[in-house]
Amino acid sequence: MQPPLPHDTSAHAKAAQLRRLVQSPELSFLMEAHNGLSAKIVEEAGFAGVWASGLSISAALGVRDANEASWTQVLEALEFMSDATRIPILVDGDTGYGNFNTMRRLVRKLEQRGIAGVCIEDKIFPKTNSFIRGTTQPLADIDEFAGRIKAGKDAQTIDAFVIVARVEAFIAGWGLAEALKRAEAYRQAGADAILIHTAKSFPDELLAFQREWGGRLPVVIVPTKCYATPTQVFREAGFSVVIWANHTMRSSISAMQQTARRIFRDQSLMAIEDRVAPLAEVFRLQGAEELAEAERRYLPGSPVRAVILGAARGPEFGEVTRDRPKCMVPLAGEPILSHIVRTYRAAGIRDLAVVRGYRREVIDLDGLEYFDNEEPETTHEAYSLSRAIPALEGPVLISYGDVLFRKYVVQQLMDVDADFAVMIDANWRESRNRDRYADFASCSLPFSRTTSFSEVELAEVSNELSPDRIHGEWMGFLKASSRGCTVLRTLLAEVAEDPEKKAHLDMGGLMNALIARGERIRVIYTTGNWLDVDSVDDLLASGEFA
Numbered sequence: 179m180q181p182p183l184p185h186d187t188s189a190h191a192k193a194a195q196l197r198r199l200v201q202s203p204e205l206s207f208l209m210e211a212h213n214g215l216s217a218k219i220v221e222e223a224g225f226a227g228v229w230a231s232g233l234s235i236s237a238a239l240g241v242r243d244a245n246e247a248s249w250t251q252v253l254e255a256l257e258f259m260s261d262a263t264r265i266p267i268l269v270d271g272d273t274g275y276g277n278f279n280t281m282r283r284l285v286r287k288l289e290q291r292g293i294a295g296v297c298i299e300d301k302i303f304p305k306t307n308s309f310i311r312g313t314t315q316p317l318a319d320i321d322e323f324a325g326r327i328k329a330g331k332d333a334q335t336i337d338a339f340v341i342v343a344r345v346e347a348f349i350a351g352w353g354l355a356e357a358l359k360r361a362e363a364y365r366q367a368g369a370d371a372i373l374i375h376t377a378k379s380f381p382d383e384l385l386a387f388q389r390e391w392g393g394r395l396p397v398v399i400v401p402t403k404c405y406a407t408p409t410q411v412f413r414e415a416g417f418s419v420v421i422w423a424n425h426t427m428r429s430s431i432s433a434m435q436q437t438a439r440r441i442f443r444d445q446s447l448m449a450i451e452d453r454v455a456p457l458a459e460v461f462r463l464q465g466a467e468e469l470a471e472a473e474r475r476y477l478p479g480s481p482v483r484a485v486i487l488g489a490a491r492g493p494e495f496g497e498v499t500r501d502r503p504k505c506m507v508p509l510a511g512e513p514i515l516s517h518i519v520r521t522y523r524a525a526g527i528r529d530l531a532v533v534r535g536y537r538r539e540v541i542d543l544d545g546l547e548y549f550d551n552e553e554p555e556t557t558h559e560a561y562s563l564s565r566a567i568p569a570l571e572g573p574v575l576i577s578y579g580d581v582l583f584r585k586y587v588v589q590q591l592m593d594v595d596a597d598f599a600v601m602i603d604a605n606w607r608e609s610r611n612r613d614r615y616a617d618f619a620s621c622s623l624p625f626s627r628t629t630s631f632s633e634v635e636l637a638e639v640s641n642e643l644s645p646d647r648i649h650g651e652w653m654g655f656l657k658a659s660s661r662g663c664t665v666l667r668t669l670l671a672e673v674a675e676d677p678e679k680k681a682h683l684d685m686g687g688l689m690n691a692l693i694a695r696g697e698r699i700r701v702i703y704t705t706g707n708w709l710d711v712d713s714v715d716d717l718l719a720s721g722e723f724a
């Protein structure tokens with residue numbers, strides 16, 4: 179199971195988290211990443227930390243793992259990775275990019291970018307990857323390297339920042355005694371952990387080191403070549419951290435090669451489209467939704483969004499709605515929903531979301547955002563609206579997929595400065611005479627020439643109000659401000675969790691619940707200019723709206 183992501187993403191919290199991983203008696207795993215995207219993918223996969231691999235970062239930049247990318251260029255990549263994630267990053271700091279002095283500066287710069295720790299290896303700048311002629315690579319002088327470790331520890335300002343000393347004795351073809359001697363010197367210099375590396379396909383060197391080392395400091399390994407060794411072997415040997423060091427980079431190489439070759443050969447995208455991540459996934463990983471919400475919050479005159487409830491079948495239409503929801507019933511050659519969308523757009527609202535339910539695949543109008551109620555037959559309107567909680571970042575207008583209206587209705591609601599507002603048709607007797615279903619409204623004041631300009635509030639919405647309490651008919655619009663949306667989201671989240679409300683609460687009930695919680699719903703009285711398409715008669719009468 180994936181552990182919850184940490185809330186605190188400060189450099190201090192990330193360093194403390196990495197320190198816990200390194201020091202815990204359990205075996206932990208760090209997964210390689212080389213840019214913001216791969217780091218995010220590693221985090222989403224459930225890893226508790228990232229290995230910012232020098233090999234992978236340089237490969238992604240198209241250069242060799244031989245310090246061809248300058249350390250400030252690496253720092254740039256790290257900054258994106260750190261910004262994209264909440265889990266700690268252990269950086270492959272190569273040799274520390276020089277001597278004790280570059281190491282000091284590196285540690286400071288890493289801390290500033292929210293990096294949790296750095297691993298440096300006892301080689302000489304510029305270094306080469308350990309798997310390229312490792313035995314020909316000179317090792318650093320022990321005391322000089324110990325000085326690099328000590329300088330790094332003295333430079334860190336975040337107590338928990340982790341410095342791992344990487345011992346390359348096995349890589350360079352030296353034996354166990356040299357590896358142990360070096361590890362001990364680095365421990366005395368203040369290292370927080372030892373990384374012992376091997377280029378062999380069997381973990382013998384690692385296990386031998388671990389036995390002799392005797393747990394003087396936690397030990398980190400990079401079993402790239404020992405891929406056939408069961409992880410349980412490492413766990414039982416008491417290693418602290420396993421680094422899977424280059425596998426997002428290598429998998430991306432395979433995927434990119436296949437895709438590029440295929441498109442080159444086919445001169446077409448046909449065979450590839452279903453094999454690559456959809457664009458929507460790219461946008462999700464980039465956090466496009468958060469930006470859209472922030473725009474609503476911060477841009478002046480933040481655009482109003484409309485959420486249209488289109489989940490209902492409308493059984494009163496019989497055969498007409500056997501294969502489509504009510505909002506897709508044609509009217510003057512176009513679905514009702516198209517007319518509604520056009521009216522909203524004419525009123526200046528371009529950001530439109532629809533909650534689909536019954537036969538949802540039929541609703542496919544372009545340019546709309548869709549949310550789905552997967553249980554339309556057994557749930558009611560408030561639950562449908564709860565499916566669109568991510569869209570409820572105010573100001574938002576909520577309306578039905580079967581209510582036609584003139585654009586001035588929208589404009590009036592947009593102009594109201596209140597957390598919640600509704601339009602109430604004062605001409606309610608007509609509905610009552612026609613004996614059709616109507617949501618009647620009781621308000622703080624009845625409609626009159628003077629009240630229509632004063633602050634009237636909604637008291638209750640119900641189909642069963644006694645006539646003496648009715649002041650009008652609710653027209654099916656609810657406007658919520660940014661704050662109103664916050665309240666609404668909380669209420670709707672409760673609805674989604676409550677089987678009774680999920681099954682039975684309609685929009686009228688939702689508004690009554692808001693009122694019961696002390697929320698005030700402003701009333702705007704009007705007469706006519708809207709139509710609830712409830713029957714074939716209504717459908718005929720709706721011609722004038724089309």
Ligand code: SPV
Nearest residue numbers: 231232233270308400423
């Ligand atoms: C890296 O990932 O860049 C490493 C590990 O340093 S290794 O490639 O195994 O040397």
Ligand code: MG
Nearest residue numbers: 231232233270
């Ligand atoms: Mg490296």
